[in-house]
Amino acid sequence: MAKVNFEVPELNRYAEIPAVTPGVMSHSKPYMAKSEFQADLGFPGELVDDWQKKAIAKMGELLGKYRSLQVYLDSCVKCGSCTDKCHYYLGTNDPKNMPVGRQDLMRKVYRRYFTLAGRYFPKLVGAEDFSKEVLDDWYSYFHQCSQCRRCSVFCPYGIDTAEISMAAREIMDSIGVGQKYCNEIIGKVYKIGNNLGLPGPALADTLEGLEEDVYDETGVKVRYPLDEEGVEILLVTPSADFFAEPHVDGLIGYGKVFHEAGVSWTISSYASEAANFGMFIGSYENMRRVAQRIRKAAIDLKVKRIVFGECGHAWRVAYSFLNTLAGPWDFLDPRYPVPQHMCEFTYDLMKQGKLKLDKSQNDDMVLTYHDSCNVARASRMGDTPGGQFDIPRAIIKATSNHFFDMEEETIRERTFCCGGGGGVLTDDLMEVRVKGAKPRVEALNNVMQEKGVTHMAAICAICKSQFTKVLPFYGMKMDQIVSVHQLVSNAIILTPGEDDEEAEDADEAA
Amino acid sequence: MSFLTVLYASLFYFAAAVLAAGLTYKVVQYARTPAPLKIPTTPAPTTRSGVVFRIAREVVLFESLFKGSKWTWIFGWMFHFGLFLVLLRHLRYFIDPVWLPIQLVQPFGIYGGIAMVVGLVGLWGRQPLPADLVLMLHLLLVIGLMLIFPFSKLLHGPGLFFSPTRNQVDNPREQRHIADWARRLEQS
Numbered sequence A: 001m002a003k004v005n006f007e008v009p010e011l012n013r014y015a016e017i018p019a020v021t022p023g024v025m026s027h028s029k030p031y032m033a034k035s036e037f038q039a040d041l042g043f044p045g046e047l048v049d050d051w052q053k054k055a056i057a058k059m060g061e062l063l064g065k066y067r068s069l070q071v072y073l074d075s076c077v078k079c080g081s082c083t084d085k086c087h088y089y090l091g092t093n094d095p096k097n098m099p100v101g102r103q104d105l106m107r108k109v110y111r112r113y114f115t116l117a118g119r120y121f122p123k124l125v126g127a128e129d130f131s132k133e134v135l136d137d138w139y140s141y142f143h144q145c146s147q148c149r150r151c152s153v154f155c156p157y158g159i160d161t162a163e164i165s166m167a168a169r170e171i172m173d174s175i176g177v178g179q180k181y182c183n184e185i186i187g188k189v190y191k192i193g194n195n196l197g198l199p200g201p202a203l204a205d206t207l208e209g210l211e212e213d214v215y216d217e218t219g220v221k222v223r224y225p226l227d228e229e230g231v232e233i234l235l236v237t238p239s240a241d242f243f244a245e246p247h248v249d250g251l252i253g254y255g256k257v258f259h260e261a262g263v264s265w266t267i268s269s270y271a272s273e274a275a276n277f278g279m280f281i282g283s284y285e286n287m288r289r290v291a292q293r294i295r296k297a298a299i300d301l302k303v304k305r306i307v308f309g310e311c312g313h314a315w316r317v318a319y320s321f322l323n324t325l326a327g328p329w330d331f332l333d334p335r336y337p338v339p340q341h342m343c344e345f346t347y348d349l350m351k352q353g354k355l356k357l358d359k360s361q362n363d364d365m366v367l368t369y370h371d372s373c374n375v376a377r378a379s380r381m382g383d384t385p386g387g388q389f390d391i392p393r394a395i396i397k398a399t400s401n402h403f404f405d406m407e408e409e410t411i412r413e414r415t416f417c418c419g420g421g422g423g424v425l426t427d428d429l430m431e432v433r434v435k436g437a438k439p440r441v442e443a444l445n446n447v448m449q450e451k452g453v454t455h456m457a458a459i460c461a462i463c464k465s466q467f468t469k470v471l472p473f474y475g476m477k478m479d480q481i482v483s484v485h486q487l488v489s490n491a492i493i494l495t496p497g498e499d500d501e502e503a504e505d506a507d508e509a510a
Numbered sequence B: 001m002s003f004l005t006v007l008y009a010s011l012f013y014f015a016a017a018v019l020a021a022g023l024t025y026k027v028v029q030y031a032r033t034p035a036p037l038k039i040p041t042t043p044a045p046t047t048r049s050g051v052v053f054r055i056a057r058e059v060v061l062f063e064s065l066f067k068g069s070k071w072t073w074i075f076g077w078m079f080h081f082g083l084f085l086v087l088l089r090h091l092r093y094f095i096d097p098v099w100l101p102i103q104l105v106q107p108f109g110i111y112g113g114i115a116m117v118v119g120l121v122g123l124w125g126r127q128p129l130p131a132d133l134v135l136m137l138h139l140l141l142v143i144g145l146m147l148i149f150p151f152s153k154l155l156h157g158p159g160l161f162f163s164p165t166r167n168q169v170d171n172p173r174e175q176r177h178i179a180d181w182a183r184r185l186e187q188s
Helices: A035-039 A051-064 A067-074 A087-092 A098-115 A116-120 A132-141 A150-154 A161-174 A180-191 A200-218 A247-261 A284-302 A312-326 A342-351 A373-378 A385-401 A425-438 A439-449 A461-474 A484-491 B004-034 B047-059 B063-068 B070-093 B100-124 B137-153 B153-161 B182-188
Strands: A233-236 A265-267 A305-308 A367-369 A455-458 A481-483
Touching: A051 A098, A051 A161, A051 A385, A067 A098, A067 A461, A067 B153, A087 A425, A087 A439, A098 A116, A098 A132, A098 A161, A116 B137, A132 A161, A132 B004, A150 A373, A150 B063, A161 A367, A161 A385, A161 B063, A180 A284, A200 A233, A233 A247, A233 A284, A247 A461, A247 A481, A247 A484, A284 A312, A284 A342, A284 B182, A305 A312, A305 A342, A305 A481, A312 A373, A312 A461, A342 A385, A367 A385, A367 A439, A373 A385, A385 A484, A385 B182, A425 A439, A425 B063, A455 A484, A461 A481, A481 A484, A484 B070, B004 B137, B047 B063, B047 B153, B063 B070, B070 B100, B137 B153
Parallel strands: A233 A265, A233 A305, A367 A455, A455 A481
Antiparallel strands: none
8 A cells, every 4th residue: 555645534434524624635636648648639738828718718619519518507506405415525525526616616717708797797706717726726626526427416407517527627638738647548549449558469368368267267168259250249348357356357257158148259459448538538529539449340340249348437438428429330230239238238148047156156255336426327227227226236136145235325326436437546646536435435334344244346447446446545455346247257157168178169159 | 656667667678678588598508509418317217208207306396406405405495486486476467367377376475475585594594695675675686686597597497407417318329319510520
């Protein structure tokens, strides 16, 4: 665990709404993107000369492109419903981390330049010039928002702070003020194909290694194919799945499920990333460019279906935006939704009775489930609203004997973010990450104390990485966070292929 | 009084014109601004009629506010429902003959007025504000309200109907959703 120069919050039995401490988090700023990385994304390399004018013009452009932004900047009445809903406020006490406080950083600028009252009576309506100080505040606090949408659940007008922080980041990028973490990662996707910068040969090595590991452990040849043309399914999964714990255990699980389903599948080295950080920076163009890689891979590999692995915001982009950004998908098999979530795939198979599961294989764990924010509040699984809550839980319950939910106020649509989403998952924001995790860790701690929970399952690469890093700050162990398909992987009883003694093509023969 | 009558009458016509023109401008602006992505806060209805029902619950019951803050909900709902009754009751000053439903609502309008004041005091309890004067002031305030409506956070009223997190159908996989400006990206 890294040396810390901040105080780790104390966990309480009952959630407390803290008194405000203005400005305590204004020092928190992520590293800025270097100019060469900005250029890859079509942004200026450093703060442009007449940045104020350009930023205001950009804001005007976005107001004309996004109804959400226009309506949300107008509609807030300061009712206070959102004030105690953001995990970053609850963890830091900084009022600019209240959703309304964060929104007002943009709203005061909007009022100054785009409303009659703000132009002529700025003081009266809280309008402010877009000064360097305001820009600094923007850079600080719009990078303390994980775009988790919890505030939007409680707002009587549905105001979603994520829409505003995305627009703010887009405006800042347009004047040369980019965040290193997000923008460098998007650059890696363009150059190499995934967030982690793993080239094709490294992927091939990893997947081959997985095949050997699974064979050694189970005696069954389960395939983990890369760039195979003409197969049925293209699996798009977060690149963390290729090596990090507990992510890779989930990937092993996907392969086993496909094996049992008897379908052929492949990963694409060109689109070897489910994540789409274009969303985090609010850039439609970059989000689209990343999504188009999946379309190209699907066409090139001549697949019939697309399935996404466990990743929260990736599933938002996939479920809610992929048809918009990279559709229409008329060349794929119309019998299946495009795309499908791995959990939907596994759940369907379970319902058909095609998976043999031995729950006792997970008896060393007492489980709870963390609803990842983007899955919970920005997507769906299955045919009915709320399937995104029920399907992962059904899978966990089918693969383990001991499951307890955390408190109702902290799960499903009210779930607390892990504290690392929305482009915050970087070491230069460790204080925000640790403090922002507090409400979730508090709820976890309660079920650990009261129900004997030992592990928390999740279906998001960011959540998994975040908890792995952050749980130790609260005296918990990094391996208490597990993948849902890791549980499937443990419980599944594999059917040996007819040619399990032979060298290849077990799946395609099946 | 005749000068005042003329003054107030003109002010009212002016305020009504500003309200109508301003609101029309804002509503047209909202309606014309595209929502390029599907962003309903989920779980969300998967049909258009489900969305109508969701918005109706927000408008009539303040469902999300109820989830968020019970005290604000109690006073906020009292205020708005009281305002609704009072507005209905005031219709008698503008129509002749007075419609039957408006006649029937008259006795309740008084309670509506009380509910409004209680609600407002409750809401203001959190951020103190002055109150109370006579008819002139009352009318002046109404004029003021009508004037600032299209330029202020009072736009939360029409705004809610245009809120993509509330008014969109959750069917992105079934139906491709794309804005005109985004479609142009596909042609390049």
